[in-house]
Amino acid sequence: MLPIRDDQPRFSTPYVTYFLIAINVIIFFFESALDPENFRLFLYQFGMIPAHVTAVVTQTGDINPLGAFVPMFTSMFLHGSWGHVIGNMWFLWIFGDNIEDHLGHFKYLTFYLISGLIASLAQIVLNPFSGVPNVGASGAIAGVLGAYFVLYPRARLLTWFGLGFFYLPAWVMLGFWFVYQFLSGAASAVAYSGQTGGVAFWAHVGGFVAGIVLIKIFPQRAGRDRYGTW
Numbered sequence: 001m002l003p004i005r006d007d008q009p010r011f012s013t014p015y016v017t018y019f020l021i022a023i024n025v026i027i028f029f030f031e032s033a034l035d036p037e038n039f040r041l042f043l044y045q046f047g048m049i050p051a052h053v054t055a056v057v058t059q060t061g062d063i064n065p066l067g068a069f070v071p072m073f074t075s076m077f078l079h080g081s082w083g084h085v086i087g088n089m090w091f092l093w094i095f096g097d098n099i100e101d102h103l104g105h106f107k108y109l110t111f112y113l114i115s116g117l118i119a120s121l122a123q124i125v126l127n128p129f130s131g132v133p134n135v136g137a138s139g140a141i142a143g144v145l146g147a148y149f150v151l152y153p154r155a156r157l158l159t160w161f162g163l164g165f166f167y168l169p170a171w172v173m174l175g176f177w178f179v180y181q182f183l184s185g186a187a188s189a190v191a192y193s194g195q196t197g198g199v200a201f202w203a204h205v206g207g208f209v210a211g212i213v214l215i216k217i218f219p220q221r222a223g224r225d226r227y228g229t230w
Contacts, residue, residue: 004160043078046071050124072121075134111143114210116143141207143208185204
C-alpha cells in the first residue's frame with residue numbers, strides 16, 4: 001500500500017516537517033557524493049549498531065560509549081539509497097504536517113526525536129547482537145504514523161494498492177502497515193535468530209507504538225480546539 005495524499009486539513013505551516021525533509025535529503029546528497037568505501041565507513045561511524053550498544057550496556061567489549069549511543073540520534077538522518085530516503089520522506093510529507101499542526105513546532109520536533117530513539121531501543125532489544133549499522137528516519141516516522149492512527153483514524157487516504165487507487169480510512173492503511181511490520185519482524189527473527197541486519201522491522205514497530213503512547217502524553221498546541229481552530 002502506498003499513500004498518495006490525505007484529506008485531513010491542517011491550520012498551520014509545517015516548518016519542522018519541511019526542515020526534516022530538507023536536512024535528510026541534503027545529508028543524503030552528501031552521502032551519495034562519497035565513494036563506495038567511504039560511504040560504507042560513514043554508515044558504520046554514524047549508523048546505530050545494536051551490538052555496540054549491547055557491549056557498552058553489558059560491559060563486554062571495548063566500545064566507546066559515545067560511539068555507541070550518539071549514532072542512535074545521527075542514524076535518524078542517514079539513508080542507504082535514494083529509494084530509502086524518498087520513501088521515508090514521502091510518508092513524512094503526507095503524515096507529518098498534521099501531527100505538527102496538532103502539537104506545535106517544538107513539541108513536534110521533540111516528539112519526532114523521542115520516537116526515533118525509542119525505535120532504536122526496540123531494535124536493540126530485539127536484535128541485540130547485530131553488527132550491521134541501522135540507518136534511516138523510518139523509526140521516527142513510524143512514531144508520526146502511530147500518532148496519526150490515534151488522532152485521525154477516519155481521515156481518508158488515497159492509496160495505491162495493486163492495480164488501482166482506493167480511498168481508505170487511515171486506520172485501515174496504517175493498521176495494515178503496522179501488522180505487516182510486526183509479522184515481518186517476527187518472521188526475520190525466526191529465520192535469522194535475531195542476529196542479522198536487513199530492514200529494521202522492530203524499529204518500525206517500536207516507533208509506531210511509541211507514537212501511539214506519546215501522542216496521548218504530549219499536550220496539543222495551545223489555543224487549538226478539536227476542530228483545529230485557534
